[in-house]
Amino acid sequence: MIIANNINKQFGKLKALDNVSVTCNKGECIALIGPNGSGKTTFIKCILGMVVCNSGFITVNGKNILHEWQYRADIGYMPQIGRYPDNMTIGQVLDMMKDIRNKKNTAIDEDLIKKFELDKLLDKRMRTLSGGTRQKVSAALAFLFNPAVLILDEPTAGLDPVAAEILKDKIIAEKANGKLILITSHILSELDDLVTQVIYMQEGKLIFHKSIGDLRADTGQEKLSKAIASVMLKTGNEKNN
Amino acid sequence: MKGVIIILCSCCFQASAFNIHVGSLQQFKTITAAVAAATTGDTIIVDKGIYFEKNLVINKQLVLKGINHPVLDGEKKYEIISIKSDNVTIDGFLLQHTGVSSITDFAAIKIYDRRYVTIINNIINDAFFGIYSQQGINCLIQNNILTANAIEEQQSGNGIHCWRSDSMRIIANTISGHRDGIYFEFVTNSVIWRNNSFKNMRYGLHFMFSNDDAYISNVFENNGAGVSVMFSHSVKMFNNYFKENWGDAAYGLLLKEINDSYIENNRFEKNTMAIYAEGANRIHIEKNVFKGNGWALKIQASCMDIQLIKNNFIGNSFDVGTNGSLVLNTFNNNYWDKYEGYDLNHDNLGDVPYRPVSLYSMIIEQNPPAMILFHSFITSLMDKTEKVIPSLTPENLKDEHPLMKSLPL
Amino acid sequence: MKKIIKYVIIDILRNKIVVAYTIFLLLLSFSIFNLEDNNAKGLLSLLNIVLIIVPLVSILFAAIYVYNSAEFLELLVSQPLKRKTIWLSIFAGLAFSLALAFFIGVGIPVMLYEFSATGITMLIVGLFLTVIFVAIALLATVQTRDKAKGIGVTILLWLYFSLLFDGLVLFLLFQFADYPMEKIMIGISAFNPIDLSRILVLLKMDVSALMGYTGAVFNDFFGKTYGMIIAVFVLALWIALPAWISARKFNRKDL
Numbered sequence: 001m002i003i004a005n006n007i008n009k010q011f012g013k014l015k016a017l018d019n020v021s022v023t024c025n026k027g028e029c030i031a032l033i034g035p036n037g038s039g040k041t042t043f044i045k046c047i048l049g050m051v052v053c054n055s056g057f058i059t060v061n062g063k064n065i066l067h068e069w070q071y072r073a074d075i076g077y078m079p080q081i082g083r084y085p086d087n088m089t090i091g092q093v094l095d096m097m098k099d100i101r102n103k104k105n106t107a108i109d110e111d112l113i114k115k116f117e118l119d120k121l122l123d124k125r126m127r128t129l130s131g132g133t134r135q136k137v138s139a140a141l142a143f144l145f146n147p148a149v150l151i152l153d154e155p156t157a158g159l160d161p162v163a164a165e166i167l168k169d170k171i172i173a174e175k176a177n178g179k180l181i182l183i184t185s186h187i188l189s190e191l192d193d194l195v196t197q198v199i200y201m202q203e204g205k206l207i208f209h210k211s212i213g214d215l216r217a218d219t220g221q222e223k224l225s226k227a228i229a230s231v232m233l234k235t236g237n238e239k240n241n
Numbered sequence: 242m243k244g245v246i247i248i249l250c251s252c253c254f255q256a257s258a259f260n261i262h263v264g265s266l267q268q269f270k271t272i273t274a275a276v277a278a279a280t281t282g283d284t285i286i287v288d289k290g291i292y293f294e295k296n297l298v299i300n301k302q303l304v305l306k307g308i309n310h311p312v313l314d315g316e317k318k319y320e321i322i323s324i325k326s327d328n329v330t331i332d333g334f335l336l337q338h339t340g341v342s343s344i345t346d347f348a349a350i351k352i353y354d355r356r357y358v359t360i361i362n363n364i365i366n367d368a369f370f371g372i373y374s375q376q377g378i379n380c381l382i383q384n385n386i387l388t389a390n391a392i393e394e395q396q397s398g399n400g401i402h403c404w405r406s407d408s409m410r411i412i413a414n415t416i417s418g419h420r421d422g423i424y425f426e427f428v429t430n431s432v433i434w435r436n437n438s439f440k441n442m443r444y445g446l447h448f449m450f451s452n453d454d455a456y457i458s459n460v461f462e463n464n465g466a467g468v469s470v471m472f473s474h475s476v477k478m479f480n481n482y483f484k485e486n487w488g489d490a491a492y493g494l495l496l497k498e499i500n501d502s503y504i505e506n507n508r509f510e511k512n513t514m515a516i517y518a519e520g521a522n523r524i525h526i527e528k529n530v531f532k533g534n535g536w537a538l539k540i541q542a543s544c545m546d547i548q549l550i551k552n553n554f555i556g557n558s559f560d561v562g563t564n565g566s567l568v569l570n571t572f573n574n575n576y577w578d579k580y581e582g583y584d585l586n587h588d589n590l591g592d593v594p595y596r597p598v599s600l601y602s603m604i605i606e607q608n609p610p611a612m613i614l615f616h617s618f619i620t621s622l623m624d625k626t627e628k629v630i631p632s633l634t635p636e637n638l639k640d641e642h643p644l645m646k647s648l649p650l
Numbered sequence: 651m652k653k654i655i656k657y658v659i660i661d662i663l664r665n666k667i668v669v670a671y672t673i674f675l676l677l678l679s680f681s682i683f684n685l686e687d688n689n690a691k692g693l694l695s696l697l698n699i700v701l702i703i704v705p706l707v708s709i710l711f712a713a714i715y716v717y718n719s720a721e722f723l724e725l726l727v728s729q730p731l732k733r734k735t736i737w738l739s740i741f742a743g744l745a746f747s748l749a750l751a752f753f754i755g756v757g758i759p760v761m762l763y764e765f766s767a768t769g770i771t772m773l774i775v776g777l778f779l780t781v782i783f784v785a786i787a788l789l790a791t792v793q794t795r796d797k798a799k800g801i802g803v804t805i806l807l808w809l810y811f812s813l814l815f816d817g818l819v820l821f822l823l824f825q826f827a828d829y830p831m832e833k834i835m836i837g838i839s840a841f842n843p844i845d846l847s848r849i850l851v852l853l854k855m856d857v858s859a860l861m862g863y864t865g866a867v868f869n870d871f872f873g874k875t876y877g878m879i880i881a882v883f884v885l886a887l888w889i890a891l892p893a894w895i896s897a898r899k900f901n902r903k904d905l
Contacts, residue, residue: 045904049728072728083719086661087665556688608827613819613849
């Protein structure tokens with residue numbers, strides 16, 4: 001579904017992405033893992049066309065995304081920090097997004113709006129909202145149009161445990177619906193029951209892309225966090241040697 | 242006094258003289274014939290009608306009186322009346338369509354080197370020159386209405402034109418549409434009183450090489466270049482109203498090479514430059530009102546001993562402009578609406594001097610294209626700074642004791 | 651495109667600063683017309699304010715709005731929308747809202763007190779300046795990533811157009827005092843929309859006679875139809891060029 005081929009991206013002297021190639025398929029839930037500044041967010045932004053890569057190409061549904069914009073109709077994106085025009089109400093933001101997407105034939109998925117009880121806050125101005133509520137709006141927006149691909153950047157950061165659980169359930173449900181889900185997260189423990197594959201990045205390089213089963217087998221660890229930690233240790237040792 | 246006696250004498254003459262009537266129903270059909278038949282001191286009374294007299298020459302001492310403004314038509318070819326005798330009176334005619342020439346100065350009425358001529362109550366339309374006094378002495382020109390439609394300066398003459406004349410009285414005439422409304426060249430001891438000169442192509446009053454004259458209570462409005470007084474001395478300008486002489490090169494009053502003159506109690510309103518003085522010396526300017534002009538005063542460095550006392554300066558874009566740093570003129574006790582000083586002892590005099598020259602006006606004087614920055618942020622900023630720390634404006638160009646309140650003028 | 655413009659406008663019109671700006675202009679205009687005994691003079695005082703405050707508020711507000719909308723822009727970019735559409739919508743929304751504020755704040759008083767050719771020229775010029783400085787602000791913000799730096803740049807730009815440029819002109823005039831600079835000045839005025847606007851309004855007012863030969867040269871040019879068309883074209887170019895360049899830059903910008 002999403003194929004990235006030899007992606008390079010440089011910000012000044014910093015090499016944010018170094019020859020990254022990934023293939024992501026339908027029905028997978030892929031965790032993008034790596035330390036801070038490893039290029040996860042940049043990679044996501046490349047897919048979304050927010051950052052234009054220096055070389056290499058990305059295809060979504062078989063089409064090159066360079067200079068394209070329609071493909072984003074298939075993607076729901078939840079940013080790390082969601083900020084919206086200060087003076088708009090939640091209702092207006094939702095209306096605007098519906099307006100922009102203008103998808104009449106596909107059903108709108110208002111599941112999260114209801115579960116987060118956002119429908120009771122429709123008249124609230126965005127600037128009056130807490131960070132958590134804004135995250136809820138972002139999440140609701142990402143799922144709103146039933147996109148085939150969901151890209152969630154640190155989805156649970158800032159959410160209260162209840163909301164985080166709701167979101168997790170939603171992710172699992174959508175995975176079951178055959179959607180491709182990309183998640184970046186620092187909190188590895190909460191990814192355990194979600195992900196089917198893991199992409200591990202470090203310093204802009206793709207270290208590995210494995211199914212969770214393979215990873216467990218290779219490291220002998222059941223928990224994702226432990227597995228990753230042992231990988232990090234291993235790579236660290238290799239470097240030193 | 243002498244004049245009065247002479248007028249009285251001429252009245253005595255008339256009493257003993259004949260009245261000759263001219264008109265379609267009268268004995269004489271043309272004025273020319275009547276003049277030929279008349280003798281010294283006769284009065285020719287002309288009925289209403291149109292008369293084509295070609296050039297009517299008055300070579301006898303006569304009174305020509307029109308009833309209900311009979312029309313004398315010059316057919317655009319002739320000078321209408323030529324006065325070649327002393328003591329002639331032309332009263333109550335409508336003169337129109339003089340000839341136009343670039344060689345001869347055709348006039349509706351021309352005085353040739355004569356004295357005691359009276360031209361009153363006439364209407365003069367579409368004349369090249371209106372009333373022309375060539376070496377006239379002691380003549381009265383009163384209550385005439387002169388209207389022309391000058392389009393080009395070359396194709397039009399002056400309304401009342403006096404050359405090498407003396408003791409002229411130009412009173413209560415209305416002049417418009419000529420090249421210059423009133424033109425004085427080498428005219429002395431004369432008075433211009435209560436005239437209204439407007440919408441003339443060039444100057445409302447053009448005044449050259451004419452000394453010891455006074456012009457009082459005239460209105461000069463909306464003339465191409467305002468009023469110009471040049472190369473003269475001992476001129477008195479009182480109670481005149483210089484109004485709306487507005488244009489690229491229009492002056493309320495242009496003073497050039499003028500000495501020992503008085504400008505008092507005049508009103509200057511909405512002129513591009515109310516007074517522009519160049520080479521003017523010993524001029525006394527007192528109790529005038531300068532209101533809403535572009536420049537109230539432009540005094541070039543060639544001026545000396547101009548005294549500006551007790552004038553009101555209200556709503557002018559620039560109060561005073563000058564091109565030099567040395568100022569030999571005096572400003573005192575004027576009211577300036579831009580003055581921001583204070584009066585602690587309440588004597589109605591400001592305690593700090595007022596500097597009427599702004600930095601920007603100095604800059605324009607040196608570099609006229611800088612006018613493109615008119616009303617820009619930088620120029621107002623510069624003016625404000627200069628007010629606080631004067632550096633470039635002439636040090637001694639200031640009103641030491643500006644008035645706090647405007648004078649009731 | 652219309653949809654985004656609509657929502658941007660809804661957002662900005664609720665903004666307290668825009669409301670305050672409108673009221674400020676309204677109060678200022680009314681008080682100027684009431685204080686000056688002569689409406690034409692009131693217009694002149696108003697002109698000075700229009701030439702200083704309108705560009706300042708337009709450029710600053712637009713820049714701050716764009717910086718504050720960085721995440722919102724990201725969100726929009728992640729939607730199936732053309733980047734150019736997004737950027738031009740933001741531009742159009744900002745330009746329309748600020749122009750509306752100007753029109754209410756200055757336009758209404760001018761129409762009530764001085765509904766003349768001069769008054770209308772000043773209104774048109776003010777609207778142009780509003781849009782021009784929004785466009786310049788967008789160009790500045792797309793170039794500089796950092797908010798503080800970007801706002802600094804916009805203030806510098808404003809200072810340049812309203813003050814420094816004229817200082818340079820003055821310097822040039824004195825450097826080349828021996829040459830006839832009048833005609834060249836017409837060309838130079840095209841490089842500063844504030845100067846061009848000021849001259850256009852001044853020529854409409856009868857103060858143009860004060861400007862002497864320079865005024866005559868300018869009047870000769872701008873008084874004619876083609877001169878006026880060129881002036882309006884130049885002002886339009888001051889909108890189109892920064893807007894277009896900024897849209898191109900935004901198209902390639904990494905968010």
